[in-house]
Amino acid sequence: MINFQYLRTTSVKSAIALLLKDKNAKFLAGGTNLIDLMKRGVTAPEKLIDINHVPLKQIEQIGNKIHIGALATNTAVADHALIKEKLPLLSWALQAGASAQLRNVATVGGNMMQRTRCGYFYDTEMPCNKRQPGTGCGAMEGFNRMHAIFGTSEKCIAVHPSDMCVALTALDAEVVLANGKGERKIAFKDFHRLAGDTPQLDNNLKADEMIIRVEIPVNNLAKNYHYLKVRDRASYAFALVSVAAAFELNNNKITDIRLAMGGVAHKPWRLTASENFLKGKEATLSNFEKAAELAMTGAKGFGENNFKLKLAPNTIIEALNLAKSKA
Amino acid sequence: MEKKILKDDTDRVDGILKVTGQAKYFAEYELPGLTYGVLVTSTITKGKITGLDTRAAENAPGVIAVVSHLNKPSAAAYEQEGGPQMKIFYTDKIFYNGQPIAIVVANTFERATYAASLVKATYAKEEFNTDFAKALKDPKAKKLQGQADYKRGIENAYKTAEVKLEERYFLPIETHNPMELHGIIADWRPNNQVTVYAKTQGVKATQGTIANVFKIPMENIQVNSEFVGGGFGMALRTWPLEIATVMASKHIGKPVKVVITRMQMFTMVGNRPAAIQTIGLGADKDGKLTGITHRAYGETSTYENFTEGVVNMAKFMYQCDNVNTSYAIVPVDLGVPIWMRGPGEATGAFALESAIDEMAHALDMDPLDFRIKNDPETDQQKNKPFSSKNIKEAYKIGAEKIGWSNRKNKPGSLVEGPWQTGYGVSVGVFNANRGKASVKGVLKADGSLLLQSATSDIGPGTGTGMTLIANKLMKIPVNKITFELGDSSLPPAPSQGGSATLSTVGSAVNDVCVALKSAIAELAANSNMDATANFVEVLKKNNLPAIEVTKESQSGKEKDNYSMYSFSIHFVQVKVHALTGVVKVSKIVSVGDSGTIVSPKTARSQMLGGAVGGIGMALTEESIIDHRYGRYINNNFADYHVPVSADVPEIDVNFINKPDPYINPMGAKGMGEIALIGFSAAVANAVFNATGKRIRTLPITPDKVLA
The missing domain is CATH 3.30.43.10 (Uridine Diphospho-n-acetylenolpyruvylglucosamine Reductase, domain 2)
Known part of the structure; x- marks a missing residue:
């Protein structure tokens, strides 16, 4: 053994x-x-x-932030009254992930640390720069239907598979890391990395660090939100494309908005340009369509995943539609 | 609690054993001295093993032996000239990636797994091709006739028809993936006595294969397979991995257990072959079919040919004077396929029933009316009457239940927000088989009946069906009847496949019961008892603890006089999301026309399973290979998408339940295959009706809907 x-x-x-x-x-x-x-x-x-057995399972509000311990299970977070009330987008994203059995044991920290689901990464007989730098990317000219369209590198086109992380990116979460000297805090959107020249590194966690919790600012995004996950079957399948959308509406004007996508990049993909465009605008279909178009700047397909170039903006539009109709 | 006689909602007789974990599957037998085998697999796709370094494995803790082509015990059959067939593992040749090349046996599974990772093979590689579509296009690639060409009337008559279409349909490789992993426990003892605990759809077939390979007498071999955790066709033969396990046991003189991994399920136990099919249909303007052409190509391996009934349905399902079919198989460097539920008929029905829907659309006819209009009264292929066929009644029941009247003939008519609703229908048909089987019956003075036959139950509820046949004839309560199966020492029966078990073994049960009844009647008469006397009284009066009868049963000349088929109609309602391309099957109505329904509960379960398998075939299942390496990419349960509960809507199962007057004493025809056959076309047809998009390549995933 x-x-x-x-x-x-x-x-x-x-x-x-x-x-x-x-x-x-x-x-x-x-x-x-x-x-x-x-x-x-x-x-x-x-x-x-x-x-x-490390006591890091807390789910609580401290000041204007919700703290979630790194060892809280996906199910515990998704079902928690505080999360359902104040961060329903996170609850929905978690419910869309994996299967009930997996969610019951998978933790917040583990969810962040999970590796890509690229088939080439898992088959040690095939090339993969992420698993074994220098061996090449099997997916680039191979089976890349599930793969990235944003922020890809010549070394790797894998995607980060998490749903939870997409919502946390959208919600401006922060990650608290502990090390030998104390603690440090980084923005959630900076936790994961693009593949670049070092696809073997998924994130910016240092070798002597431990994720201890995430902190999410309380917001006014609990009314108009949606997590839309498009996948090959209704449960227990990774996203082809997923979109976390949440906004605050005042007289049909968008005063605050968060948009992030999953299944499209090596990290959860925040749609800043689309957010900036929609801020202050009316929640109309044509604005949603324009925002979706803006989101696609720089997108690139690799053959089998070209359909994502169409699916991604469509999913953004539909997620915004559903978020709007939720209230 | 005593069960009511003739109750027709009888539960599965072994249901409690299964749900309480008392049912023992092959891998659960603990033999004294049991060892654990793990298979080493090839990492190249084609060529030769030039070296096999097993030293590190042999020196690893707990390892008993490494068996490979270099040191395997002799198998007489493989030393003879002839096809390489089961020679995989026995030779240095590599036919496909993931082929078993050695078996490491250790005292624990974990140690064997680790040691297997230490075996290092070196190879002489050869050029290969695993891409079936590419082989089909390559003029130099082999294409072998898979079935004799068929022609009735004018060849390719569709080409000159008033209304015509010609379309191609693509089906990827599907993998059976039953929950239970494949494997075997083999115990080769001195004097060539062999006992195996197998996962098999045929204990007699497994016994026969082992006898044949090692040239030892059948009676030396005992095969046990009482419970099988799903087969769907993949357990219809004894695979090289099983022979390798038997060899390992012979080599070390101890029992060896092998349970393969989920990944190995993709390369060691077959698959539904990929297929490319062309359908040509011609009709007159009134909607009468004037020409049907069905040309199919199926994937096979380079070392063994696999054929199935892909083009059968086109020959008789519709009234048409001009029909021609052809079927060829194209070898690629993959493991040999095997029948997967519905087998070739399900592959063929996807193409034919899609094309029928396309023709109805071209004619601007309701596809149900079009089918009814072209429904034949007799079998034009065999030129015989059907033994029974209630298709029109089935159409009517199904149409009512699905709400067919809500369907609009114009695609894309039913829209609610982003969701488009569509309705689809398809027919399924499969040979109503009846083979030869023997059953032994022991009627006991304690009021019980024991029935025995070397048949199998891979899940359809064989024991329940047989029990109910006896229950009905003997008026003995269900809980006093025991049906024993899955043991090669019992009276012979064929393998469980081709929807034939109930018809075949059930007929023998029937004959045994009839014989037992007349024996009791004779005993009653001889002992001056009333002819209607209870058998318990009769046996007691005659001082007999039991009487026993063994009967062999098979079909007679009715088979020559009639064309016998089981039919199914599948109606589905789908909802298609215009923006995301997601397809949800929102309602299913299946109607089975398979004669008398002997066991309503298990029959219903068969139809439910068929519909779920049908959703998989239509929407989610595809085994993906990277043809540059010849290796599977999605060989696990996370990435090979079997439908989950959330994909399955309410399924409304209906049966015509009218006896077939000819096929067998029960009037019952098989129904395992028809539950699936045609289902995928019903979904594709519904997607077309919802969206106006005709998708001819399965599975219908969001990318295809959006394209």
């Missing part, structure tokens, strides 16, 4: 201490992706540090 050490810890401090001792150690939370990766031979950590 490929042996590994299993360690269990109950505090952030000791978790980080263990991590500092061994660079080949990995945290084990829900394990819904990591265990698969180990079974497929994609990763072989020498140590698994079980952090499930």
Whole structure:
């Protein structure tokens, strides 16, 4: 057997201490992706540090921010009254992800840390720059129906598979990271990376850091919102394209708006240009269409995923339509 | 609680065993000294193994042996000249990527898994092609006749018809993917005594294959397969992985268990072959079909030919004097396909029933009226009357239940916001088979009846059906009847496939019951008892603990006089999202015309399963290969999309339930295949009706709808 050490810890401090001792150690939370990766031979950590007993499951409002611990399960967050009331977009995005069984064990931190679902990444007999830098990208000229249309590099066109992260990006969340010296905070939208020349790096988490929580500012976006996920079957399928849309309406004028897309890039894809366009405008179909068009600047297909060039703007329009009709 | 006699909502007789975990599947047998085998697979697509370094594996903890073509025990059949067929694993040749090349046996599954990763093969690679469409276009690629060409009347008559169409239809590879992984436990003992616990649709077939490969007597081999966690056709043969396991057991002298991985399910146990089909239809302006041409190409492997009944339906389903068909198979460097539910007929029905809908549209006719107008009274192919056929009644029932009158003939007429609603219909048809089987019946003085036959139950409810046949004839309560199957030592029966088990084995059950009844009547008469006396009294009076009868049963000349088919009609309502291309099947009405329904509950379940499989075929299922490497890309349950509950709407199942007067004593025809056949066309037709978009390539995913 490929042996590994299993360690269990109950505090952030000791978790980080263990991590500092061994660079080949990995945290084990829900394990819904990591265990698969180990079974497929994609990763072989020498140590698994079980952090499930670290008290990081809180879901609470502190001041004008909602704090969600890194170890809160996807189900716990999605079903929590506070989240349903104040951040329903997040609840919906979580419900759209994976299956009930997976959501019951998958955690917020683990959701952020999950690797791409690109088939070339998982098959150790095939080329993949993310798994093994320098071997090439199998998807570029291969099966790329699920792959990115934004922010791609010559090295990698994989997408980040999360739904939750799309909503958190839209909601201006921040990530709190702990390290040996203390804590630091980064914007959620800066947590994940584009592939660039280092597709093996999914995010900006440093080797000695641990995700301890996300903080989401309370907003006025709980009325007109929608998370629309287009996929090949009605549940338990990754997004072809997904859109998180939420806005604040005053006399049919959009005073605040958040738009982000999933299934289109190596990271959750915030649609800043579209947001800026819609801010102050009326919530009309023609404005939605113009916003969707703006969102597509720089989009590029790779063959099998060319349909996303049409599906993505359509999904933005429909998500905005549904958000509008929700009130 | 005593079950009522002749109750027709009888539950599955083994249902409680299944839902409480008491039903034992092959992998659950704990044999003394059991070892665990894991298969090493090829990582090239075509060529030869030039070296196999097994030292590291052999030295790994817990490893007992590594068996490969280099050290395998001799299998007499493979030493003879002839087809390479099952020679996979037995030779150094590589026919496809993911082929088993060695088996590592260890004292735990985990150790075997690890050691298998240490086996290093070197290869001499050869050029290959796994792309069926590419092979079809290549004039140099082999195309083999898969079925004799058929012609009635004028060839390609459609070309000169008043109204004509010619279209091509594409079906990708589908993989059966039953929940239960494939595998086997093999125990080869001294004196060539072999016991296996298998996942098989035919215990006698497995027994026969092992006997044939190793040239040992049938009676040396015991095959057990009482419960099977889904087969859908993939367990209709004994695969190289199973032979490899038997070889490993023979080599080490201990029982070996192999359960393959989900990924290996894509390369070791067959698939529904990809198909490209052209349909030509001609009709006069009044909507009478004047020409049907069905030309099909199916994918096969380079080492073995696989054919199925892709073009059968075109020959008799519609009244038409001019029909011609052809069917060829095209070898590619993939594992050999095998029948998958509905098999070739489901592939063919997708094309034919899509084309029929296209013709109705071209004629501006309701597709249901068009079908009724061209419904034949007799089988023009065989020139015989149908033994029974109630299609028109089935059309009527289904149309009413789905609300066909709400359908508009003009596509894209029913719009509500972004959602477009459409209705579709399709017919399914499959040979009503009846083979030869034997059943033993033991009628006991304790009031019970034991029935035994070496048949299988991969899920349709064989035991329940047989029990109900006996229940009806013997007036013995269901809970006093036991039907034993899945054991090769029982009286022989064919494999469970082609919707034939109920008809075949059920007939033998019938004959056994009739014989038992007359034996009791004779005993009653001889002992001066009333002819209607209860068998318990009769047996007691005669001091007999039991009487037993074994009967072999098969069809007679009725088979020559009639054309026998089971029919189904599938109606679906779909909703298609204009902006996202998402298709939701919102309502299903299926009507089965398969003679008497012996076991209503399990029959209904068959139809439900067929509809779910049909949704998969129509909307979600496709096994994707990167042809540059010859490897599957989506070989797991996250990426190979079997429909989930959220994809499945209410399914309204209906049966005509009229006995077929000829096929067998029950008047019952098979229905496992018809539950699926045609379903995908009904969905494609409904999508067209909703949107005006004709999609001829399955599955109908959002990208195709948006294109």
